Amino acid sequence: xxxxxxxxxxxxxxxxxxxxxxxxxxxxxxxxxxxxxxxxxxxxxxxxxxxxxxxxxxxxxxxxxxxxxxxxxxxxxxxxxxxxxxxxxxxxxxxxxxxxxxxxxxxxxxxxxxxxxxxxxxxxxxxxxxxxxxxxxxxxxxxxxxxxxxxxxxxxxxxxxxxxxxxxxxxxxxxxxxxxxxxxxxxxxxxxxxxxxxxxxxxxxxxxxxxxxxxxxxxxxxxxxxxxxxxxxxxxxxxxxxxxxxxxxxxxxxxxxxxxxxxxxxxxxxxxxxxxxx
Amino acid sequence: xxxxxxxxxxxxxxxxxxxxxxxxxxxxxxxxxxxxxxxxxxxxxxxxxxxxxxxxxxxxxxxxxxxxxxxxxxxxxxxxxxxxxxxxxxxxxxxxxxxxxxxxxxxxxxxxxxxxxxxxxxxxxxxxxxxxxxxxxxxxxxxxxxxxxxxxxxxxxxxxxxxxxxxxxxxxxxxxxxxxxxxxxxxxxxxxxxxxxxxxxxxxxxxxxxxxxxxxxxxxxxxxxxxxxxxxxxxxxxxxxxxxxxxxxxxxxxxxxxxxxxxxxxxxxxxxxxxxxxxx
Numbered sequence: 001x002x003x004x005x006x007x008x009x010x011x012x013x014x015x016x017x018x019x020x021x022x023x024x025x026x027x028x029x030x031x032x033x034x035x036x037x038x039x040x041x042x043x044x045x046x047x048x049x050x051x052x053x054x055x056x057x058x059x060x061x062x063x064x065x066x067x068x069x070x071x072x073x074x075x076x077x078x079x080x081x082x083x084x085x086x087x088x089x090x091x092x093x094x095x096x097x098x099x100x101x102x103x104x105x106x107x108x109x110x111x112x113x114x115x116x117x118x119x120x121x122x123x124x125x126x127x128x129x130x131x132x133x134x135x136x137x138x139x140x141x142x143x144x145x146x147x148x149x150x151x152x153x154x155x156x157x158x159x160x161x162x163x164x165x166x167x168x169x170x171x172x173x174x175x176x177x178x179x180x181x182x183x184x185x186x187x188x189x190x191x192x193x194x195x196x197x198x199x200x201x202x203x204x205x206x207x208x209x210x211x212x213x214x215x216x217x218x219x220x221x222x223x224x225x226x227x228x229x230x231x232x233x234x235x236x237x238x239x240x241x242x243x244x245x246x247x248x249x250x251x252x253x254x255x256x257x258x259x260x261x262x263x264x265x266x267x268x269x270x271x272x273x274x275x276x277x278x
Numbered sequence: 279x280x281x282x283x284x285x286x287x288x289x290x291x292x293x294x295x296x297x298x299x300x301x302x303x304x305x306x307x308x309x310x311x312x313x314x315x316x317x318x319x320x321x322x323x324x325x326x327x328x329x330x331x332x333x334x335x336x337x338x339x340x341x342x343x344x345x346x347x348x349x350x351x352x353x354x355x356x357x358x359x360x361x362x363x364x365x366x367x368x369x370x371x372x373x374x375x376x377x378x379x380x381x382x383x384x385x386x387x388x389x390x391x392x393x394x395x396x397x398x399x400x401x402x403x404x405x406x407x408x409x410x411x412x413x414x415x416x417x418x419x420x421x422x423x424x425x426x427x428x429x430x431x432x433x434x435x436x437x438x439x440x441x442x443x444x445x446x447x448x449x450x451x452x453x454x455x456x457x458x459x460x461x462x463x464x465x466x467x468x469x470x471x472x473x474x475x476x477x478x479x480x481x482x483x484x485x486x487x488x489x490x491x492x493x494x495x496x497x498x499x500x501x502x503x504x505x506x507x508x509x510x511x512x513x514x515x516x517x518x519x520x521x522x523x524x525x526x527x528x529x530x531x532x533x534x535x536x537x538x539x540x541x542x543x544x545x546x547x548x549x550x551x552x553x554x555x556x557x558x
Contacts, residue, residue, distance in 0.1 A: 040463035052470035056479070057333070063480035064337055186325075193329035202333045 018116040025120025045128075050082035050136040051143065057202055058144055068145075075144045076232060077201035077225045079136030080163065084192050084221070087129035087164055091122040091171025092188035095178040104275050108266065115259055118175065122168050129164035137228075148232060155231035155240050162244055163224030166251025170220065173258030180265035180274060200225045220254065223247035301389045305397020309371075313405065324408055326469070327358035331413050334479050346510050348417040349426070353509060354478040356410025357502050360403050360444045361472050365465050367402040368448030371395055372456050385550065392449070392542035399448040403441055432508035432520060440501030443527055446534035447497065453541040456549065477502055481515035497530035 009017070054075050061071040098104035110117070137156065140146040174191060178184025196202060198212065199221040205213055216222050227243040269275050331351055338347045372395065375381040384394060427433050455464065475482065475493040481503075482493045493499050504523035506513045516523070 040460055044463055044467050048467045049470065052474065056330070056470050056474050057337075059474065059484055060334060060337060060479050063484055066337075189325055193326055197329050197332050197336075203336050207336060 014113075018113040021112040022116040022120035022123075025117050026123045029121040029124045045086055046132055046135050049085060050079065050132065051139050053082055054078040054136065054139060054144060072140075072144075072146050073229065074202050075140045075146055076137070076229055077199075078196075079140040079146075080133050080160070080225055080228050081195055081199065081201045081221060082136040083129035083133040083160075083164055084167065084195050086125050086132050087167035088171040088174065088195075089188050089192050090128075091125050091168055092174035092178060092184045092191070094118065094121055094172075094175045096175075096183045096185060099178075099183075099275070108270075108275060114262060114266070118172060118262070119168075119255075122172055122175075125171070126161070126164045126168055129167065130160050133160045133164065146232070150234035151232045152234055152236060152240075155235060155237050156228060158237065158244065159224055159227040159231055159240065162247055162251075163220060163228075166220030166224070166247050166254070169251045169255040169258060173254055173261060176258050176262035176265055179262060180269055195219060195221050198222070218250065218254075220247050220251045223250065297389065298393055301393045302397040302400070305394050306401045309398045309401040313401070324359065324412065327355050327362055327406075328412060330358060330473070330479070331355035332416075335413075335417075348414075349509055350506070351479075352410050352414045352417065353502065353505055355413040356407055357440070357476065357478045357498060358406075358473055359408060359410060360406030360441070361476070361478070361498070362469065363402040363406045364399070364444050364448040364451065365468050365472065367405075368395075368399040368445075368452055370455065370465060371398045371402070371452055385546075390542070391546045392453075392539055395452045395542070396445070396449055399445045399452065403445045403448060406444075407441075427509045428511050429508045433505060436501060436504035436508050436520070436524065439524060439527055439531070440498055440505060443497035443501055443531040443534070446531045446538065450534045450538040450541075453538050453545055456542075456545045472496065475499065477515070483516055494526075495530070497527045497534065500524070500527035500530070 057074045057078050058071055061074050095104065098107055107117070137146075137160075141148050170191065171188075174184050174188050177187055181187070198205070198208065198216040199219050200216065201221070205216045205222060208216060223243050223246050227240050227247065230240055230243070331354065334351055334354070338351065372381075372384075372391075375384050385391065387394065458464065473479070474485070475489065476496050476499045477485075477493070482490065482499055485493060500518075500523040503515050503518065504520050504527065506515060507520045507523070518526075
């Protein structure tokens with residue numbers, strides 16, 4: 001028996017239903033995260049990993065006798081990048097976790113709007129990622145000596161939130177791959193670490209080989225690291241707009257590609273019966 | 279009876295040493311098969327250390343040149359790869375038994391659990407060397423830098439002892455995590471701090487003084503110092519000689535092994551008595 005729920009509804013009603021799904025998925029995602037992630041995982045994500053990661057590359061820069069400005073470039077980049085674990089890794093594993101917990105088939109048979117459902121579930125991670133990046137920047141100032149004397153704090157807040165949202169798109173794209181593959185774990189990890197190399201976190205994108213530079217600009221974090229450095233140097237919100245505009249556009253495009261992949265893999269998984277494979 | 283259905287019993291061997299060797303061989307073989315069947319080990323073994331090393335490559339390129347820097351990175355990446363496997367795979371090796379539901383079968387084997395764990399740890403540590411090989415090939419082919427050693431026999435000796443010290447540390451970690459449900463937290467939290475504490479990419483002498491006691495308690499810290507002294511011309515790190523580093527590393531390795539076997543015996547008996555090993 002095919003479900004006919006939702007058909008024949010006006011655009012307004014469909015939008016309302018999508019909003020309800022989004023809201024429900026958001027609260028479900030938040031609740032699930034708080035239940036499954038015990039206090040130690042929060043400590044790891046917000047305290048230990050950012051400090052250790054920033055410290056590793058900062059010490060490397062000090063060892064190589066780079067000037068303080070280069071070390072601070074590295075510290076700021078890593079402070080923002082530390083959000084990736086939450087923004088990309090956790091979101092990328094949404095479909096895989098559904099497989100592990102046996103809830104994917106039940107989720108996929110709902111007639112709910114897919115974008116509202118999965119973006120909603122990932123949305124809490126935007127807030128968590130922003131919190132992690134903010135903590136990273138706090139360590140950058142408090143422990144690693146980055147000066148925020150001229151910083152545009154409103155600009156920093158906008159960059160952090162936008163970068164979190166844009167990186168979530170990447171997480172959702174990888175999650176779509178996880179719908180068909182046995183697990184998204186490896187792809188998510190590769191992407192998580194690749195941002196350290198390609199996103200201008202530790203050195204300018206211009207130092208990458210020419211053929212890799214276009215790839216770097218596909219990743220929203222690349223725009224984010226550039227924008228956050230500008231904001232810390234005191235750039236106004238207006239001068240940040242071009243970079244932020246590109247980042248928003250990039251995040252949106254990635255989301256569209258992710259949705260297309262999701263639809264394709266959903267259809268393929270239904271045909272081949274691979275929903276429960278992990 | 280030669281066989282039970284489709285199962286063939288293991289070859290019977292006499293003598294304690296032969297039995298241990300048989301257990302180690304079987305454990306290494308099984309771990310290697312699991313490695314190829316479940317490629318998620320690629321993450322801590324190869325992907326993470328590889329990316330960290332590639333970032334270091336780009337940073338080093340701006341400041342140094344010649345063969346010494348490639349060797350420095352190869353050594354550091356090798357140690358990071360071995361650390362990655364030690365922390366994730368070895369420390370959690372019993373945890374995976376819990377998840378896979380093989381804990382009872384493993385415990386029911388008529389051999390001490392510590393020897394089974396040691397076989398797993400040895401294979402896991404060996405995987406880490408793969409990363410160093412990748413970095414070496416990339417350095418030689420892509421960055422076209424040379425490669426040479428100051429004292430090859432000393433380098434070889436220090437590498438082997440460092441390998442053993444990392445395996446011993448992995449065994450100790452396995453014991454410590456045997457009763458813990460927080461394995462994921464501990465292993466994830468340790469990864470980058472131990473890269474820093476053992477000076478994988480920079481000498482530990484650069485670290486703040488409060489960090490140094492932790493660094494000195496880790497045998498691989500002395501191992502990488504000895505390896506660098508034997509490999510790199512004019513290397514300046516800790517104010518110790520090659521042999522001093524080796525002696526401290528060996529002593530600490532013995533301490534790890536002694537503590538690991540002692541704890542294994544206690545923890546295994548305790549866990550069997552309490553019936554809590556399956557808890558996670």
